[in-house]
Amino acid sequence: MPQPNQAALDFLATRRSRPAKTLTTPVPDAAALRPLLAIAARTPDHKKLEPWRFIVLTKPALERLALMIPDRAIALGIAPEQAEKMVRQFADADLVVAVIGAPKLNDAVPELEQVLSAGAACQNLLAAALAAGWGANWLTGWASFDRPFLEEGLALKPHEFVAGFLHIGSETRTPPERPRPDLDAIVQWVDE
Known part of the structure; x- marks a missing residue:
């Protein structure tokens, strides 16, 4: 029988x-933050492609991004209340790690x-941030999919995308x- 790591199981x-x-x-x-990012980088990664990277956004960067939101919302026809919610997501944050998907061309590893x-x-x-005692949340939102916002605000390359904005704090x-x-509604057992 395997020896369980009960503390890890209880946490999860x-x-x-x-x-x-x-x-x-x-x-x-x-x-x-560095050890948390090292844990994040220990993700399953077929062929060791590292098809992701991290952008650490501190308060000044978050305020800059928040200022970009109103114009992008108008350009996209986003309702004012949704625009304000996205402004707050950046303006009220003190630290956010943007996890950037950066797929690499590889015949052996599908983009998916x-x-x-x-x-x-x-x-x-x-999980690492929470286990370390911080509060944390994984968010996206409409700005996560707006190419002009991503390319101007985060300097993303055309093939890159935001997998998530990880808010971390107290x-x-x-x-x-x-x-x-x-579980009975979502688990199927196949015995043969």
Whole structure:
């Protein structure tokens, strides 16, 4: 029988994201963030392509991005309340790690597998931040898919995309548990 890491299993069984709007300072400094990014980079990665990278956005960068949102919202016909919500996502944050999907051309590794690897990097970073005692949340939103915003604001290359904006900070309150999936409704056993 395998020897379980009960502490890790207990953490994963009770893991709960913290709403980004409830996070505050202090945030991890570079020394505290670096090991979390190293954990994020330990994601499944067929052929070791590293089809992702990280952009650490500090307060000045987040304020700059927030200022770009209103014009992009108007250009896209985004409703004012949705525009303001996206402004707040950046303006109210103190530290965000943008996980950037950066698929590489490789005949042996389909692009979808590389996209999934970028998502796994987001999940690893989220879990690592929470395990380290920080509050954390994985967000996207309409600006995550707006090419002019991504290319001007984050200098993304045409083939790159945002897999997630990981907000990390000090939690001000623990959120209540939420309903979880009914395993009987989503699990299928195949015995033959």
